Amino acid sequence: MDLSDKRTGIVVLIGVLWMIITVLGWKEQYLAGMYLGVILMLLHLMLGAAKNGKLSSILFVYPFILWAVLWCASFFLSNHYADQFSGVIPDFTILGFHPSFAWTILTYWIGGVLTLTIGFILYKDEWLSEKDWQEFKEKIHMIEQSEVK
Amino acid sequence: MSGSVKIAIIGFSFLMILVSFLIGWWAKKKVTSSKAYFGSTGMFGPLTVGLSSTAAVASAFALVGVPGLIYSTGNAMTFWMLSSAAFAMAYLILGKKMRAMAEIGDVSSLGDVSDLRFNNNRYIKAILSIILFIGCVAYLAAQIKAGSELFSHLLGWNTMVTGFVIFGVLTAYMAISGEVGGLLTQAFQGLVMVVAGIIIIIAFFIMTGGFAEVLNVISVAGTVTKGDVSKVFGPDLLNAWGVLPKSIAMAWMIIPILGTVGQPQVLTRMYALKDPKDMPKLGLYTAISHFIVGFFAVVVAYGALYLVATGAIDPLLNGDSAIFAFADYLGVYAQLFIYAAVLAAAMSSASMFLSLSANIISRDLPSAFGKKIAPEKQITVSRITMFVLGLIAILFSLTSAEMVAILGTFGWGTLMSGTFPVFIIGLLWKGANSKGVGLGLTVGLALNLLSLTGLKWPGALPWYFNVITISIVLTIFVSLITKDKELNPKVEAVIDL
Numbered sequence: 001m002d003l004s005d006k007r008t009g010i011v012v013l014i015g016v017l018w019m020i021i022t023v024l025g026w027k028e029q030y031l032a033g034m035y036l037g038v039i040l041m042l043l044h045l046m047l048g049a050a051k052n053g054k055l056s057s058i059l060f061v062y063p064f065i066l067w068a069v070l071w072c073a074s075f076f077l078s079n080h081y082a083d084q085f086s087g088v089i090p091d092f093t094i095l096g097f098h099p100s101f102a103w104t105i106l107t108y109w110i111g112g113v114l115t116l117t118i119g120f121i122l123y124k125d126e127w128l129s130e131k132d133w134q135e136f137k138e139k140i141h142m143i144e145q146s147e148v149k
Numbered sequence: 150m151s152g153s154v155k156i157a158i159i160g161f162s163f164l165m166i167l168v169s170f171l172i173g174w175w176a177k178k179k180v181t182s183s184k185a186y187f188g189s190t191g192m193f194g195p196l197t198v199g200l201s202s203t204a205a206v207a208s209a210f211a212l213v214g215v216p217g218l219i220y221s222t223g224n225a226m227t228f229w230m231l232s233s234a235a236f237a238m239a240y241l242i243l244g245k246k247m248r249a250m251a252e253i254g255d256v257s258s259l260g261d262v263s264d265l266r267f268n269n270n271r272y273i274k275a276i277l278s279i280i281l282f283i284g285c286v287a288y289l290a291a292q293i294k295a296g297s298e299l300f301s302h303l304l305g306w307n308t309m310v311t312g313f314v315i316f317g318v319l320t321a322y323m324a325i326s327g328e329v330g331g332l333l334t335q336a337f338q339g340l341v342m343v344v345a346g347i348i349i350i351i352a353f354f355i356m357t358g359g360f361a362e363v364l365n366v367i368s369v370a371g372t373v374t375k376g377d378v379s380k381v382f383g384p385d386l387l388n389a390w391g392v393l394p395k396s397i398a399m400a401w402m403i404i405p406i407l408g409t410v411g412q413p414q415v416l417t418r419m420y421a422l423k424d425p426k427d428m429p430k431l432g433l434y435t436a437i438s439h440f441i442v443g444f445f446a447v448v449v450a451y452g453a454l455y456l457v458a459t460g461a462i463d464p465l466l467n468g469d470s471a472i473f474a475f476a477d478y479l480g481v482y483a484q485l486f487i488y489a490a491v492l493a494a495a496m497s498s499a500s501m502f503l504s505l506s507a508n509i510i511s512r513d514l515p516s517a518f519g520k521k522i523a524p525e526k527q528i529t530v531s532r533i534t535m536f537v538l539g540l541i542a543i544l545f546s547l548t549s550a551e552m553v554a555i556l557g558t559f560g561w562g563t564l565m566s567g568t569f570p571v572f573i574i575g576l577l578w579k580g581a582n583s584k585g586v587g588l589g590l591t592v593g594l595a596l597n598l599l600s601l602t603g604l605k606w607p608g609a610l611p612w613y614f615n616v617i618t619i620s621i622v623l624t625i626f627v628s629l630i631t632k633d634k635e636l637n638p639k640v641e642a643v644i645d646l
Contacts (some may be wrong), residue, residue, distance in 0.1 A: 008629070011578045015625035018618040021403065026608030030395040037403040041238065044407065047577040048242030052645050067234075078389035089368040089384045096361030100388035101224050104231065108402075109443075112234030117436040120237045124429040128245045128646070133425060136646050140253055143638050 001060055003046060004053025010043050017043070034075045042068050049127050056126035063119025070115060074107035154481050159304060161485045162492050165341060166318055169496065172337055173322025173330035183527045186327035187257035187508055189421040197336045198418050199434030202236065204339030204497035205414035207442050208288060209295040212342075212449075212494045216475075217468030219450035223391020225398040230446045232405040233439040237432035239410035240419070244428040246576040247419035249646050253639040256420055259413060259505075259572070260513030266575050266640055270583045273571065275517035276590040278509045280567030281413060283597065285509070286542070287559035289502040293546035296495035303488070312543045315492070316499060320539025323500050323507075324532045331500045332421060338493035343438050345490035346445030352479050353448040356455075363387075363455045370458035380457050380464035394609035404614065408561055411568040414501045445490075449475050503542065507535035559597065562613025566593040569617065570624035578628075579636055579644050585628030593620030 003010065017040045024033035045064055046055055081090070081100035094102035120127065184190045193201075211230065218226040250256055254265045259281065260274050267273050297312035304311060322330050357363050370382035385391075390398045409415055422431055453471035456462045456478055465474055476487035511534035515522060522530055570589040575581045596604070596616040606615045636644075 007578060008580050011574065011580065011625055012629065014574075015622045018621050021399075022610065022615060022618040025396040025399055025610040025614060028394060028396050028609070030399040033396065033399045034402060037399065037407075040403070041407050044242045044410075044573070044577070045238065048244075048246070082385075082388040082390055085384060085388065087383070087385060090364075093361050093364060096359045096364065098364055098384065098387040098389075100390070101227070104224065104227055104389050108228070109231035109233060109440075112232075113237075113436050113440065116234045116241070117237040117432050120241055120429045120432050124426070127241065128426060128428070130426060132646070136249060136642060137252060139642050140639055143642065 001055040001057055002053060003050050003055055007047065007053070010047055014040060014043050031075060031079050035072050038068050038071050051128070051132060056123070059119070059123055059126045062123075063115040067112065067115035067119070070107050070111045074103045074111065077103040077107075150477065150484070154484060155303060157481060158484055158488045159300075162300070162489050165338070165489050165493060166315060166496075169334045169337060170318050170322050172334045173326050176322075176326040176330035176333050179329045180326055180528075183524050184255060184257045185329055186528050187512065187531065188261075188417060189328040189332045190251050190256055191420065191423050192329065193332060193421055194423060195427040195431040196434050197332065198422050199431050200337075200339035200343070200438055201332045201335035201497075202339075202415060202418045202431075202435045203438040203442060204335040204342060204493065205418075205501040206409070206412065206498075207339075207342060207439070207494050208498035209292050209491060209495040211442070211446055212491050213295060213469050213472055215446045216450035216453065216471040219391075219447065220453050220465065220471040221468035222393045223386040224389055225391040225393050225395075225401055227389075227447055228398055228402040229405045230443045232402075232409065233436045233443055235406045235409035236415070236435040236439065237429075238406065239415055240428045240432045242410050243416070243573060243576060244419050244431075245425055245646055246643050247416060247572070248422060248425040248428070249643045250576075251420040253643060258508045258513055259416060259568070260509070260516065262420075263571050263575075264516075265637075266571070267583045267586065268634060268637065270587070271517045271519065272587055273583060273590060274513060276587070276594055277567050277571050278513045278517055280563065280590065280594050280597065282506055282509045282514075284559055284561075284564035284567065285413070285502040285506040287563070289499055289506060289542050290546040291560075292495040292499035292502070293543055294550075296492055296499070297543075297547055299488070299491060309543075309547050312547050315496070316539065316543050319496055319500055320503065320536060320543075323503055323539070324535040327528070327531070327535075328417075328421070328504055331504045332418075334500060335497040338497040339438055341493040342445075342490045342497075343441050345486035345493075346441040348486050349445055349479075349483060350441070350448050352483055353452050356479065357452065360451070363451050366458045367454055373457055373460065373464050375463040378464045378466050382454075382458050386454075396609050397611070400610050400614050404562060404565070404611075404617075408565045408617075411565040411573060412561065413505050413564060413568065414498075416568065416572060417505070449487075452478075503535060503539055506542075507531055507538050510534050510538060559601070562611065562617060563597050566597060566613065566617045566620045569621050574621065574624050574628075576644060578625075579641060580628050581624065582628045582631060582633030584631040584633060585624045585626070588627050589620045589622075589624030592623055593617075596620075 021033045021036050078100045180186045215230050250262050263274050301308040301311040367382050368384040372381045449472045452475040476483045511531040570586045600612045
């Protein structure tokens, strides 16, 4: 995925998202703010993980998109069950947790680590390979040599 | 608490302080350059850096304040404490670029990275340094106050004497071995927190029978009163949002997750890593240790709620005593590990922020104002600064309770408002220029200070959320409409990496 000519657009979108999320927070529209918060993080991840402006499709699908979907589902389910059992004792639990909080544990906490942390390990070369690092060091060396001349 | 238990806790905790000092003393052998002393640049592997990062991020607030908030207001704070995925996110976003900056110039501090990115722009370095200094001193003062008060209560000593004993030792080893000693002692303290976490998590399950039992008890407990103190229970306390306005849960999800990449204790560790290709392993080790410490804080809160709801202990006058009430009920083994873990959390964060503050005062700020200190003198100057600053911080923290409380509202969010324009926007986007970053930082600093004096913001969001947004938005939009000098080709190569 080529992001090289989209970087400025993505950064502008980051600025706009910060503004929208803040206003949503003022208006107590927390769920929309949390969904947009995930998109805000996704945009940072895309910019940070791209190499020479190109983002690996593998990284984009897993872990990034899978993580984003998991977290949006997490917030939706937490809210759904909080509303369903507002002020009453829930008639079932998930692994012993309140059905609303269970998604914080399963998808936000454990799911977040299983996607971002493990995906990072599995596809580390898509982020930075030995070849990329050596090429970077050579590039810096050449720039320094040309500066000396 | 019986006398023999007190002696055991004190002995165990002082053993940890002694081991920390010995590690710090031993580490001075590794200080072979100013780069090592100030930044541990490119010196350590992922396990050491991972444990150190968790310890530096998890302050005394994480183990005392977080369980207190969950006890008082329910689960919203768990979004902050269960943010273990944030480290991988931070390294994916900025890890390789931050580490690569150490390949294109001498990097021993965040000020050095700012110099490289923005062509030695002194104004940016000065404002950044001031924001970082305020955030670091706020953290430092809070750790000293929490650690000293806890142990003075336990020892029956004067708070000032306790503060000077614990944090005086810390100041001494930090002055001797700088960031090398800091990073290694933090790794040890992180290990103490992880071991304590595992023991207490097991103890929680044995004591309560698991989360289902806690939920049952809390849902039906109603209001528990003893004397003038009451605690209102209900099932909503344990849903995902708790009883605070839900926009606070939103802020406590976005700020710790995305904000981890903007914390100095995470940023500086990115260039302390020896091999940048070990960054994924660093993400894993930090996540595992944070996973345990984060869950530790959650089960402590649930344990205290369970004990109060079942009538095993009285309702707590102050939520911050939840961790100690839980430890005291469990008995001597829990008390040993919990008190040591709280001390480890306070010491690791204090050492990190003492070192950052001293580097700003002795190195970054003088250079921002055009005063150059010869490299061979920098370590001596910094050692003296660290010593003096450490002593002043102890005196200040223990004599200015009101000011420390006010400063306590600074910290994570204040640091984000300084680091996001310079490092996150600056290293992800070639278009970020010194005019945009300079204005973003200046307005961020002014709004941080105005918020300190009582500036009111709309809605229920924590005030720093608004400041961060304004600082980032100004950086981006002013950079868009202004032109600056051409980017250094080496910095361009870093951003492309």
